[in-house]
Amino acid sequence: MEKALQPPTRERRLNGVSAYLGDVASLIAELEAGPPASRIRTFSQVASDDVSIALRVLADVEGLGIVVHGARGCAGALVRSRPGRPWAVTNLDQRDTILGADGNLARTLRRLYQRHHPWGIVVVATPVVAINNDDIQAVAQELSDELGIPVVELRTDGFRSRIGATGYDIASAALASLVPPQHGRRRDLINLLAFERGPGLTAVAQQLAGLGLEVNLVPAGAGQEAFAKAAQAVLSVAVFQDESDVLRRELDRLHRVPFLHLRPPIGALGARRFVEAVAEATERPLPIRIDDRVSADLLEERRVVIALPPSQALAVVELVVQFGGRIAGISVDWIDSLHVEGLKALTNAATVALHVGAGQAFELVNWLGKIEPDLLIGTPAAAATAARARIAAVAIEGDDLLGAAGETKLATRIGRALAARQNGFTAGLGTSAYRAGWLKRSPDWHIKREVR
């Protein structure tokens, strides 16, 4: 048995930062100088952890069984998954911790298999009772032989990392081990790595298919067949390569499927660049150019804050500039060395405010109050927070932004939000959740640098 290594956290692997308030240029300097200072929040509102993100990723894989090895609360993130999804929780109690829970785990695996016949099962380790997690590797191996399907361990403990995106990494490490080795490469097959499936992704996949390629979508919505093909692909590309980082590395390490680094196919230009790069890498004729960009000078020098996941935020910067806007600030859940190039591309890095924090509504409101932007483009949660602070806001999410349609969609929503503002419409939400006294505090009063 090989030692199953716990994938390193984003903090360790990529110098990830989960708490920061300052300007972009200073953070670039810090990231380039080596490991950044470790900052901790002494108070935190809501944040998704790596376990829930990992479970969300698994729940999107078709026909895959999930066994959460822990107390029932640890499976909470699965409760909202689609009906019919085969999952179970071992429901550990004190007795299992004292006496060992290998029997309990083996029983749960057998039952899940008998009832649902999944093509593979992932056993998810859980926080706190690490000694129970030590039971997993041996049982998984034994049951894999007995049931004749891959049973693999997903090693998370939910508290090593302060960055939820670590969940993508650990889920990816487990999923990559479900990809069976294959002989031979198919020059007409590529993997398109994405953790969310929607119309935007389908459109990008169609454009790639237009090059005469078969597009293998993994892992979101993928089933056994897609996993079986993944090792044959001539290369992998990702819509958001910061999320897919470990998956592409593992496909390369285990199956020698190379990865093509590309910026997200957001907007018409982004999508075209993406498709052209794939065409070039797979030696196919370039597609016919269709100029489907929104040309209007929509934003007229307005100051915009973007509050989206990091690679999306950095890609939307380009659209905002194209629409005639100026970037006043960026708020992201986390940032790491994969984003340095994107941050450097900002022309006015020294004057762009940067907020790093997941689920910290108070910080966001306070920070926005100091920046006073004309518009916020962000996730629905960020947009709601901004709207409550009487800032014009556009809510948009990852899949919505993909392709040329993403650009049109964003432009339409911006137009609507600005028109509503002009007409004095403030969504009726103009009451702040915070008292004035609170908002006088510095937005980062509870973020401390760890002293060594």
Added chain:
Amino acid sequence: MSTNKPKHIAIYGKGGIGKSTTTSNISAALAEAGHRVIQIGCDPKSDSTTILRGGEDLPTVLDSLRDSGRPTIADVSAIGFGGVLCIEAGGPVPGVGCAGRGINAAVDLLHELKLFEEFKPDYVLYDVLGDVVCGGFAVPIRNGIAESAFVVTSSDFMAIFAANNLFKAISKYAPSGGARLGGVIANSIQTPYASALIDDFASRTGTNVVGYVPRSLTVAQSELYGQTVIEAAPTSEQADVYRQLARHIAGDHPVSIPKPLNAPALKQWAKQWGDRVFGGAAERRLVEVV
């Protein structure tokens, strides 16, 4: 230096019966024979590698993890005799935390820091506290850290008891990919019955003794100098004993799944040996101890 995959070997033994001395001498003998060796102390006492590095202070992996958050290999290792890379996993503050899990965390960190890729060892020896009373200290044999394990025992009943417990853990995990047993190392052999007793225990548990290390003043003396026997008394007979053991471990040694004795059988076996060694008079006292 070899380009082969390193062999990861755990050496277990009850605390205080000389497993660290034995492990360090095996490491020294392997190094002397030209192999690249890493010795990782997995005993919260953190003194496994002391005699390989002249008693110098060495911060443990877990202490460094606690203090700086991001230790480097240089922070937690020292080059000892013959180029053996010495590392102490360390443990939590006594009375707090879980020492067994500490081993796992420390080894994870060493992998993360790419220790094995960069140092390119031929052998990695884990010197593990052998009182396997729980899942904690079984970590190196159950989690794929080591592919084979040896157990150091004296003829002392508690050491045999600890060895039997280790066999239980190995026989539980080996079928699903855990480490297998390389054999028993009989240590501190002084009385004539000692090797016979350990031989008998080995044959009853379906294993074999791979080496007999006599009790020797040379060992005690070398330790006082803060050295292994290989370094302090390279021409001594004792040094050759360790060299022979090292050769066995370095070779393609056979491995097996031991058949541990259950509690009544072990008790019965101990009683028989009590009778043989001390005569009937000692019988009752011995049984009480058991």
